[in-house]
Amino acid sequence: MDCCSQPGLLPVAQAIKLMRAAITPITATENLSLAKALDRILSEPIYSAINVPGHNNSAMDGFALRHQDLNSEAPLKLIGQSLAGHPFKGVVNQGECVRIMTGAVIPEGADTVVMQENVRAHDDIIHINQRPKPGENIRRAGEDIAINSLVFAQGKRISPVDIGLLASLGVAEIKVFQRVKVAVLSTGDELKPLTDKLQAGDIYDSNRPTLIALLSRLNLEVIDIGCVADDPEKITAAFTRAINVADVVISSGGVSVGDADYTKEVLETLGNINFWKVAMKPGKPFAFGVLQKPNAIANKGWFFGLPGNPVSAVVTYHQLVLPALRYLAGEEFDEQPLLNISIQSDLKKQPGRADYQRGRLTTQGGKNYAATTGNQSSGVLSSVAQANCYIVLEQERGSVKAGEKVNILMFDKFLL
The missing domain is CATH 2.40.340.10 (MoeA, C-terminal, domain IV)
Structure with missing residues (x-):
């Protein structure tokens, strides 16, 4: 008795473990501009070539000064200003201070910034009303990211914030894994395209549009094979086309035990079905297998057979197929917390x-x-x-x- 026909159901965690063991993550890479990197997977780690921030700068609008000058109550003399992008070029000496704006470079000689709300100014004479702590209100060079430190490890999916962070480091191009190609199809005589008028017993094919939309969130290359009638020859032709153009084939419908569910027998001629039933609700008739094909990752591809019921298709995709695809794409990720x-x-x-x-x-x-x-x-x-x-x-x-x-x-x- 094979694993497809045994009466016991495969627990969800074991199904995920078996799929991961059978899948070979992608290794092909390409270089991409940062503008095109959203939701792509890093194929190598990124280290910072610079400090962020690149210099000691002010965290407040205020006055840069020498903290030791606050040991007396004598006022300070204002000798200039430091603005973001326009640093003060001189040196702050004893009894002096510089007007400074948020993000501006801390002048040479200064080691503390007092908030503007805590001073009294009269022309170029500055009185300190509230004494700051040594080094207060200064953001240190490399405080966010130090030069040569690891920024992102291999397998990181690039988020919108990640793009901003990489831009702050001057990274214009990154190396990523090539996108996985996924072919999607539906099976069933009752399924009709959205442009057709329904007859008795017909339903619209909602699974395929749903799956294509879900896959778009992964930034994969999706190939729409269409809707296939319950006919062994047509199903064979559709799967053969799908596995010849994609690394992964995802179908919905045709994986239960009905007389017209031909997908299992067709797949047995194209590869190996690793398991056919999972102990989950909704979604018990979920299938996973390895398909032989030319010109693919390790000369093979992978098949995920989803149930035909819409909720079952969504839940099995999200809980079983999604982690497998992320692993295949080279992504490193944590489980969702409960x-x-x-x-x-x-x-x-x-x-x-x-x-x-x-x-x-x-x-x-x-x-x-x-x-x-x-x-x-x-x-x-x-x-x-x-x-x-x-x-x-x-x-x-x-x-x-x-x-x-x-x-x-x-x-x-x-x-x-």
């Missing part, structure tokens, strides 16, 4: 599968509250659209009473 929150209402559940119920976490009066979004049927996509988190109920847990603690997994940027 929150432990009291649930506001009873939750129905049977032991045997981990349940990812769709919920909403809100804050009222400084306290967090969690509740489901209502109907948890795997066909009710609005349960996801109205949610901002999963209520994760462990595999062997049963029904939950209002007030019990449950684990909350917040939706991330790859789903919201």
Whole structure:
């Protein structure tokens, strides 16, 4: 009996572990300008070539002075000013000070900045009303990032803030992993394009547009194979085309046990199916396999078979496919943290599968509250659209009473 037909279901954590073991992360790289680097994955570490800030500068508008001159109550003489981009070129000597603006270079000789609110000025005579501490209000060179220090490790996904940080270091180009190519298709005679008029028994193909949109958040190269009828020859042709143009094939529908679900038998002719059933709800009929192909990463590609029900497709993509794709793309990342929150209402559940119920976490009066979004049927996509988190109920847990603690997994940027 193979792993596809055994009665037991694969726990979610084990499914993720098996997929990771079977996947070979991408190694091909390319150089990109910083302007095109958003959501790309670094293929090498980045070290700073400069100090940030590059010089000691003022954290306040005020006056730069020598702290030792404050040992007496004698006023100070104003000898010039230091502005951002226009530093004072002289030296601050005994009994002198310089007017300074936020971000301006600390003049030679000065070691402290007093806030302008704490002085009295009369022409070029400055009286200190409130004595600052030594070195106060000065941002030191390299305080943010020191020269030669590690800025980002290999595997970092570049965020908008990361781009700003790299720009502050003068980095104009970075080396990243090439984008993974993902082919997406749907199977099912009942599925119709959005331009068609529905007949009895027809439904619109919502999974493919959803998956393509979700994949766009990863900045992958997405190839739309289209919708394929429940016909072995057509399914074979579609999968053959898909694996010839992509590193990964993601399909929805055709992975359950119905008489017209031909995807499994087709895939067995194109490669190996590693597992077929996962102990999760929604999403038990989830498949993963390795497909043989020419001119690909290590001459093979990977297949993810998602259930046809819309919610099942979204949840299995988010919880199983997404971490696998991020690993394949060369990204290093941490698991999403879980929150432990009291649930506001009873939750129905049977032991045997981990349940990812769709919920909403809100804050009222400084306290967090969690509740489901209502109907948890795997066909009710609005349960996801109205949610901002999963209520994760462990595999062997049963029904939950209002007030019990449950684990909350917040939706991330790859789903919201």
